[in-house]
Amino acid sequence: MLLSIGDVKGAPMRISELSRRSGVSVATIKYYLREGVLPPGEPTSSNQASYGHGHIRRLRLIRALIEIGGLSLATVRDALAATEDEHLPLHDAFGAVMHGLDDPDAIVAHDDTLGEVHDWLAERDWTIAPDAPAPRRLAELIGILRDFGLPVTADSFSTAADTAEVVANDEVRYAREQPDRIAAVEMMLVGTVVYERALATVRRLALEAASARIEATVVERSEP
The missing domain is CATH 1.10.1660.10 (Multidrug-efflux Transporter Regulator; Chain: A; Domain 2)
Known part of the structure; x- marks a missing residue:
């Protein structure tokens, strides 16, 4: 190692x-x-x-x-192994890291929703490996949101995807500028797992702030 x-x-x-x-x-x-x-x-x-x-x-x-990140030790071991396989092109090493963060067998996604996600990815001209678990995960999550009555489609995530694409371009460029291969893939690991949690936390903060703002407006309107 x-x-x-x-x-x-x-x-x-x-x-x-x-x-x-x-x-x-x-x-x-x-x-x-x-x-x-x-x-x-x-x-x-x-x-x-x-x-x-x-x-x-x-x-x-x-x-x-x-x-x-909440990863298991086995997942961490596999991800770290990808950082050290010098036969893998750097892009494939990045992919191995990201693909290893999900268990494809644990994802339940309907074919029609998955097709919708693939069409959305094609419209965005995003090149995603056929065996990548993330499209199936997104399709699964869209299905769960719909089960609870939320009118969600793949297009609902287009604005978030625009922002994510800008950030991702910066992340990948920064990772590839690291002094060696190990440092580059380690940077992608940290960026994928920790930055993802940071973005989710920012969204929770935004939800709380929006709720407080709307609540204040409701109270103000109800006052005589």
């Missing part, structure tokens, strides 16, 4: 120092080492090793994916 070239700076540290600086317990670090999501340190004796700044970065990434 590789670490980003730019992440090996600084003096080597023992696992206790790695724990202190990363905020991850020694027991958890050892668990990540056993599970293969954290690269081993440089052996210094038969039962000790030294670690670098790259290990701190990797621990922060793992914590973000598990604690903020």
Whole structure:
């Protein structure tokens, strides 16, 4: 398992120092080492090793994916493996990361709704891999919204998609400007999982603010 070239700076540290600086317990670090999501340190004796700044970065990434993104350790392992497969073109590595965040077998989408989503994607001229789970997930979510009586179509998301496209272009360009392949795909992982949660949180804030604004208007109109 590789670490980003730019992440090996600084003096080597023992696992206790790695724990202190990363905020991850020694027991958890050892668990990540056993599970293969954290690269081993440089052996210094038969039962000790030294670690670098790259290990701190990797621990922060793992914590973000598990604690903020809600991913399983197995999903994290698969996503990290995609960062290190140098035979994959960078675009395919990005795709492997994003496709691995959903379980296609757990998605239930009606064919007519899925067809609507594919037509919408074609109208937007978005090139999406045939095996990408995201179109099926969107179709499933549209179906659930309709079950609750919301008059939603794929076109309902066009304004959000316009904004997302601008942000995504910036994210991908920034990721590809990273000093090495590992850093580039790690950046896409963090952007996909954490930025997605940030956008959802902003939407919740907007909903609360809109509700408060409309409530104030209703109260004002009802006053004599």
